[in-house]
Amino acid sequence: MALEPLRLPDGITSKTLRVRDLNMHTLQVGRHSSPLVLLLHGFPELAFSWRHIMLPLANSGYFVVAPDHRGTGRTQSITPLSRQIQFEDDIAPYGLLNWTQDVVALVYALGYTTAAAVVGHDFGSSVAGYCALVRPDIFKSVVCMSAPYGGPPELPFKVEDTALSPPSRTLPPAVSLNQYLNSLSPPLKHYVVYNTQLTTNHDMLDAPQGLHTFLRAYFHVKSADWDGNDPHPLTHISELSNLPQYYILPLTSSWPDVVMLHAPSEDEIRRNTWLPEHDLEVYVCEFRRTGFQGGLNWYRANFTDASLIDQLRIFAGKKVEVPAAFISGVKDWGVYQIPGSVEKMRSIFTQMADEDFVLVKDAGHWVQQEQPKAVVEQLLGFLQRSSEQQV
Incomplete structure (x- = not known):
């Protein structure tokens, strides 16, 4: 067609x-x-x-x-x-x-x-x-x-005995950070790890509020339009819990759960000039047709597949x-x-x-x-x- x-x-x-x-x-x-x-x-x-x-x-x-x-x-x-x-x-x-x-x-x-x-x-x-x-x-x-x-x-800089000390399988930063986040009370999760999970495509494509409303909120909260964004350098992983929930999610939450907390008002939508409704509708129509799994597979391949990650060590x-x-x-x-x-x-x-x-x-x-x-x-x-x- x-x-x-x-x-x-x-x-x-x-x-x-x-x-x-x-x-x-x-x-x-x-x-x-x-x-x-x-x-x-x-x-x-x-x-x-x-x-x-x-x-x-x-x-x-x-x-x-x-x-x-x-x-x-x-x-x-x-x-x-x-x-x-x-x-x-x-x-x-x-x-x-x-x-x-x-x-x-x-x-x-x-x-x-x-x-x-x-x-x-x-x-x-x-x-x-x-x-x-x-x-x-x-x-x-x-x-x-x-x-x-x-x-x-990275590869290990020095290995004394390769038979006893195989090459390091250092986890990607987001994955190792996620282990720390899971240990907090209440437990949290990194969005990169969330993007590798089985349910994520369904969460986004079949958001309870509808795909259009979800994408509008998603683009809004990660833009300068949302006044909750105040980025600054972090010095320690303990500061990660202060990031917006679209980066660091509660352990049992989904993308729609967190972005809809700060969804734009009707007035904010009317005042948006960089993503008017007719442009947003292009994204809505394309993702409704294809789903999100193709993009999500990038996260799965590059953060969960040890063999694909290991290829890069060359x-x-x-x-x-x-x-x-x-x-x-x-x-x-x-x-x-x-x-x-x-x-x-x-x-x-x-x-x-x-x-x-x-x-x-x-x-x-x-x-x-x-x-x-x-x-x-x-x-x-x-x-x-x-x-x-x-x-």
Whole structure:
């Protein structure tokens, strides 16, 4: 069945390409002969989340492409399933190395061998970071947004007797933090771990308040519109319990439970200019059709599958040596949700200038949607500086 055309700004086109085992849906704008900029979305978002910044970037001389990631939006397996993606499906394709390979293959499918920049938001930030880490010959610069790039998992620096001391299986930070949260009274849980659970897709898709109302509340509480957001660096894991409940949930709560506590009023919805009802409805229609499990599988693959996590250790200790930037909203708790994550990112990015760590005023987690003009300004400035470095 043919899908309804997406509601897109004039000039942005919707195109599907064969990329590995996918019919990958993309949004594109600009001259195909111009330098390529790739925009990688996060969760629960789509290529549509870049709609406000694509045309300004293209008008400044770039060919701009935003894909729907594997398992999301209008991207499908070459042999599409007749059902929504299920929890029981194979999660190996959602591992970070395979996702990075998707992006490399997309560059070639577009007819390019290099990209001026790969820009990733939320979990797209991790994918962008690995693109720059693994293939700096292709990706000439990298911009991470809202989620600091943590780099590959570590190997033990020294092992005295490998027969008696096997390589460390250090847990991902969010998982080890979750163990601490579970021990509190009352017990809490980290949202990353919640996103790996069997019931999460059902919780979101079949929210008691309805999908539209749930998504409206979800986008609201993680934006600068909600005055409960007051992000600041954390020095110890004991401070995690002070984070908003959309990051640190009560042990028995779901996403709808916590975001509906601070749902926007009718007046706040009317005053929202960055996500009007007709744009929100795009997300509602797409996720009602596909469910959320494709995006949730990213969390499952990269936080619960030891073999997929272990694959990344081949890059242990490797730095990102192309020009790098970080952009987020000043009201985005994602920057500080894991103590020390900013400092770790800056140690991994060897070419990140102080001016390229930017927290945008009057923006929360959805910075490219909330304050697109400011994001475009920062991206163009960074792209200009990085191109000068490469001359």
